[in-house]
Amino acid sequence: xxxxxxxxxxxxxxxxxxxxxxxxxxxxxxxxxxxxxxxxxxxxxxxxxxxxxxxxxxxxxxxxxxxxxxxxxxxxxxxxxxxxxxxxxxxxxxxxxxxxxxxxxxxxxxxxxxxxxxxxxxxxxxxxxxxxxxxxxxxxxxxxxxxxxxxxxxxxxxxxxxxxxxxxxxxxxxx
Amino acid sequence: xxxxxxxxxxxxxxxxxxxxxxxxxxxxxxxxxxxxxxxxxxxxxxxxxxxxxxxxxxxxxxxxxxxxxxxxxxxxxxxxxxxxxxxxxxxxxxxxxxxxxxxxxxxxxxxxxxxxxxxxxxxxxxxxxxxxxxxxxxxxxxxxxxxxxxxxxxxxxxxxxxxxxxxxxxxxxxxxxxxxxxxxxxxxxxxxxxxxxxxxxxxxxxxxxxxxxxxxxxxxxxxxxxxxxxxxxxxxxxxxxxxxxxxxxxxx
Numbered sequence: 001x002x003x004x005x006x007x008x009x010x011x012x013x014x015x016x017x018x019x020x021x022x023x024x025x026x027x028x029x030x031x032x033x034x035x036x037x038x039x040x041x042x043x044x045x046x047x048x049x050x051x052x053x054x055x056x057x058x059x060x061x062x063x064x065x066x067x068x069x070x071x072x073x074x075x076x077x078x079x080x081x082x083x084x085x086x087x088x089x090x091x092x093x094x095x096x097x098x099x100x101x102x103x104x105x106x107x108x109x110x111x112x113x114x115x116x117x118x119x120x121x122x123x124x125x126x127x128x129x130x131x132x133x134x135x136x137x138x139x140x141x142x143x144x145x146x147x148x149x150x151x152x153x154x155x156x157x158x159x160x161x162x163x164x165x166x167x168x169x170x171x172x173x174x175x
Numbered sequence: 176x177x178x179x180x181x182x183x184x185x186x187x188x189x190x191x192x193x194x195x196x197x198x199x200x201x202x203x204x205x206x207x208x209x210x211x212x213x214x215x216x217x218x219x220x221x222x223x224x225x226x227x228x229x230x231x232x233x234x235x236x237x238x239x240x241x242x243x244x245x246x247x248x249x250x251x252x253x254x255x256x257x258x259x260x261x262x263x264x265x266x267x268x269x270x271x272x273x274x275x276x277x278x279x280x281x282x283x284x285x286x287x288x289x290x291x292x293x294x295x296x297x298x299x300x301x302x303x304x305x306x307x308x309x310x311x312x313x314x315x316x317x318x319x320x321x322x323x324x325x326x327x328x329x330x331x332x333x334x335x336x337x338x339x340x341x342x343x344x345x346x347x348x349x350x351x352x353x354x355x356x357x358x359x360x361x362x363x364x365x366x367x368x369x370x371x372x373x374x375x376x377x378x379x380x381x382x383x384x385x386x387x388x389x390x391x392x393x394x395x396x397x398x399x400x401x402x403x404x405x406x407x408x409x410x411x412x413x414x415x416x417x418x419x420x421x422x423x424x425x426x427x
Contacts, residue, residue: 003297003300003301003365004366004368004369007297007318007361008362008365008366010361011362011365012358012362014329014354014361015355015358015359018328018329018332018351018354018355021332022347022351024336025341025342028339028341090339092339094339094340095339095341098340098341113271116272116339116340117272117274119339120274120275120338120339123337123338
């Protein structure tokens with residue numbers, strides 16, 4: 001096993017990766033059913049409670065330190081699964097927005113661009129939130145999480161998509 | 176030299192460049208050169224390079240010193256242009272997403288730094304054989320540059336996939352063509368640094384031109400294929416109603 005073999009193997013794996021990405025390209029379409037399932041699985045109110053700094057402050061003041069740390073770890077892990085679901089939803093939103101952005105109709109294209117922009121920002125916020133939650137699970141004594149912007153961004157992206165759906169429906173009827 | 180080998184050698188040297196000239200003509204007639212000036216220049220550069228080197232080869236100057244210098248100079252030009260094309264692909268993908276562009280640019284800088292270090296380390300620990308030190312240096316340098324280029328292409332593909340961005344058909348074609356070529360060249364430059372017998376060397380000479388042929392066919396294919404929307408821009412109304420109902424409940 002020498003360096004030559006390693007480089008040749010890397011090159012071969014890379015070729016396979018690019019071939020896979022090329023074949024996935026046509027399959028990575030916005031998946032309505034998958035996104036709907038992800039949205040249904042999301043209990044946003046439960047997630048809001050899990051990451052509510054006031055609730056965390058309340059638990060901190062009422063529970064012994066060891067108990068608080070244990071509960072905070074569990075809450076952080078639970079919130080992490082919500083963030084993963086949100087991240088998955090944001091990917092579907094982004095794909096839908098990106099596809100709509102190419103519409104020949106300038107109004108739908110503009111709406112698609114707004115959705116894609118918003119979904120990308122939501123995904124960025126979700127990635128950031130995921131990192132924060134992992135940190136919180138590892139170090140429960142850290143300051144409470146500030147994930148309000150993630151929830152706001154989810155609301156905004158959902159609202160834009162709702163508007164886009166109405167717009168598309170009106171255009172389809174007009175056509 | 177076996178008859179089939181001679182045929183394969185000439186075919187794989189000539190055919191990709193003829194097709195590349197066709198790509199250049201299509202780019203110009205479809206006015207894509209305004210959006211992809213570096214790629215357009217690259218196709219012209221490669222075609223002229225082929226004409227120069229092939230003429231010299233046919234005139235019997237393939238073993239001359241100047242042929243080698245022209246080969247190295249044009250190789251350096253092609254390599255530099257490929258970096259320009261990667262930048263062109265990057266600009267084309269992210270131009271509509273300024274917020275993501277900043278993150279992508281920062282990530283790209285870090286990835287480039289990491290790849291440069293990896294390339295230097297690989298060059299430092301490489302040992303090889305070549306007719307002279309100049310060619311050995313060129314091969315090691317080219318392999319290092321290929322590591323950087325293939326790494327950047329992989330980053331672009333994965334980063335856009337992570338954020339659900341699709342590439343326009345022709346941009347994807349350019350990227351895929353380069354990715355195939357760069358991956359194969361990584362293996363080709365590495366194998367060229369090893370001590371091979373004459374027969375293996377001859378076979379290895381077909382690898383770069385063969386992969387280049389595949390890349391040019393990919394460029395031409397994506398150029399000729401009509402721009403298909405990657406995803407449906409609009410869904411049938413019942414689907415949209417399902418979306419609206421679900422989203423509406425969440426926003427309440």
